[in-house]
Amino acid sequence: MRRHIGTTITCLILLAGCRNTDPHSPASERGSAEAAPVAVTHWTEHSELFAEYPPLVAGQTSRFAVHFTTLRDFKAVRSGRVTVTLRGGSGDTQSFSADSPSRPGIFGVDVRPAAAGEYGMGIQLETGGVKDLHDLGRVRVSRTPQEAAAAEATGYEHEGAISFLKEQQWTLDFGTAQVTERAMRESLVAPGEVRQVSGGEALVTASVSGRLEAGSVVPRVGTMVSKGEIVARLLPRVDNPADRSGLELAINEAETALSLAEKEMSRAERLVAAGAVPSRRLEEAQAAQATAEARLKTARERLARYETDRSASGASSGEQSGFALRAPITGVVTELGAVPGAFVDQGAMICRIVAVDPVYLVASINEADIAKARTASSGEAIVPGLPQALPLGRLVSTGRIVDTSSRTLPLTYQVTNRQGLLAIGQAVSVRLYTTTRKEALTIPLSAVVDDAGTPVVFVQLGGESFERRGVRLGVRDGDRVEVLQGLNAGERIVSRGAYLVRLAALSTQIPAHGHVH
Numbered sequence: 001m002r003r004h005i006g007t008t009i010t011c012l013i014l015l016a017g018c019r020n021t022d023p024h025s026p027a028s029e030r031g032s033a034e035a036a037p038v039a040v041t042h043w044t045e046h047s048e049l050f051a052e053y054p055p056l057v058a059g060q061t062s063r064f065a066v067h068f069t070t071l072r073d074f075k076a077v078r079s080g081r082v083t084v085t086l087r088g089g090s091g092d093t094q095s096f097s098a099d100s101p102s103r104p105g106i107f108g109v110d111v112r113p114a115a116a117g118e119y120g121m122g123i124q125l126e127t128g129g130v131k132d133l134h135d136l137g138r139v140r141v142s143r144t145p146q147e148a149a150a151a152e153a154t155g156y157e158h159e160g161a162i163s164f165l166k167e168q169q170w171t172l173d174f175g176t177a178q179v180t181e182r183a184m185r186e187s188l189v190a191p192g193e194v195r196q197v198s199g200g201e202a203l204v205t206a207s208v209s210g211r212l213e214a215g216s217v218v219p220r221v222g223t224m225v226s227k228g229e230i231v232a233r234l235l236p237r238v239d240n241p242a243d244r245s246g247l248e249l250a251i252n253e254a255e256t257a258l259s260l261a262e263k264e265m266s267r268a269e270r271l272v273a274a275g276a277v278p279s280r281r282l283e284e285a286q287a288a289q290a291t292a293e294a295r296l297k298t299a300r301e302r303l304a305r306y307e308t309d310r311s312a313s314g315a316s317s318g319e320q321s322g323f324a325l326r327a328p329i330t331g332v333v334t335e336l337g338a339v340p341g342a343f344v345d346q347g348a349m350i351c352r353i354v355a356v357d358p359v360y361l362v363a364s365i366n367e368a369d370i371a372k373a374r375t376a377s378s379g380e381a382i383v384p385g386l387p388q389a390l391p392l393g394r395l396v397s398t399g400r401i402v403d404t405s406s407r408t409l410p411l412t413y414q415v416t417n418r419q420g421l422l423a424i425g426q427a428v429s430v431r432l433y434t435t436t437r438k439e440a441l442t443i444p445l446s447a448v449v450d451d452a453g454t455p456v457v458f459v460q461l462g463g464e465s466f467e468r469r470g471v472r473l474g475v476r477d478g479d480r481v482e483v484l485q486g487l488n489a490g491e492r493i494v495s496r497g498a499y500l501v502r503l504a505a506l507s508t509q510i511p512a513h514g515h516v517h
Contacts, residue, residue: 049123049463084122113141116142120137199355224330360412446498
């Protein structure tokens with residue numbers, strides 16, 4: 001973070017190292033008298049114009065440095081034609097143009113008025129097939145440089161202003177917005193807590209006493225599982241695990257019975273083929289053979305489970321006969337009750353699963369705001385660390401009993417949490433918007449900077465001049481906030497990159513103004 005701030009300050013200092021000397025204008029034409037420069041800032045719907053030029057003198061060339069910024073992204077205009085027009089009272093018009101910028105965003109235009117007097121001045125940008133005209137009102141063309149030097153400068157010096165050059169604005173994340181009046185919804189803010197929904201918790205338990213397969217993977221705490229997903233396999237205990245000889249005897253008996261059944265089957269097939277016995281005899285032999293095969297398979301599986309229990313080794317060869325334990329809901333594993341390879345009793349907990357989408361958000365409303373909260377039409381959750389608020393879902397329940405210790409009433413909302421931005425138990429803030437609306441001066445919330453506990457904004461006085469101004473804020477509505485004191489309608493404030501202007505204000509090495517064009 002410190003490296004980022006240091007890099008930003010270095011960038012501001014390097015970009016600001018320029019002066020208001022125009023190398024393109026010959027000294028003879030600038031005259032011996034140093035007239036104070038003129039600066040003008042103007043906005044249209046599409047662009048911002050910031051122009052710097054020496055006072056106009058009849059018969060002499062004044063070099064205009066015209067800075068154009070697109071209000072769509074607040075970046076420099078990189079192509080186009082700029083025309084400066086002087087309109088006389090008698091209808092005569094003089095035009096001076098530059099067909100392309102000398103540098104991105106900066107057009108150098110040489111203006112040489114023919115005669116002294118009052119003129120209407122306009123600067124037009126033609127780019128991308130669009131003509132954008134800035135009408136700058138009346139300007140005076142002096143007869144001599146001495147007369148121009150005696151005139152008062154306009155629009156350039158702002159006492160105590162913060163300098164933030166166009167070259168800085170264009171290369172950094174910067175933007176401005178107007179202070180506007182609009183309808184704001186009243187709101188109230190209350191503390192909230194994220195909780196699991198009703199029925200949002202389930203236990204996976206052992207259906208029989210047995211051993212968790214050593215080869216099965218029981219999900220770790222924090223693992224997301226889906227409903228129906230197998231979370232473990234359980235091998236039931238054998239009836240008498242100490243009697244290995246009895247299990248082996250059962251296998252031998254089943255093998256002998258199967259051998260006799262197979263022989264009887266062959267004999268029945270021959271007799272039926274010869275017509276010596278009815279076909280029913282063959283069917284009985286087939287049934288006896290199938291029964292003997294099933295008994296042998298069961299005996300072998302019982303012995304395999306015994307060997308698994310005794311040796312605590314991997315999965316048994318009879319894995320298909322184990323019990324598959326499945327997740328009853330979709331959620332996160334929050335607790336484990338057993339590990340693979342362990343013996344568990346019937347009903348023992350294997351793991352606990354908690355649903356995390358959707359979740360409940362319980363807002364604790366101060367008893368003084370209960371009536372207002374009941375008129376809320378919508379709301380949002382303000383989560384620490386998230387740049388955007390999350391919309392509240394439907395209201396699930398409204399409490400009827402005030403908590404005697406906190407003097408609050410709970411309001412429970414259901415909130416979708418597909419991206420996992422909310423954690424069970426997390427503390428958040430809840431903003432509820434009422435149905436009451438009022439007209440108010442508003443600014444984007446992003447324009448407000450916390451300066452040592454005081455909310456401040458940076459007002460654009462001119463193209464490259466800004467003023468730090470403390471404000472008193474009112475209600476918030478979405479991404480806008482009411483301004484009760486400190487701003488006037490129509491003023492422009494820094495809405496994006498305000499902290500960069502604050503850094504520029506803190507740096508004593510940045511010059512007041514100036515360019516080389």
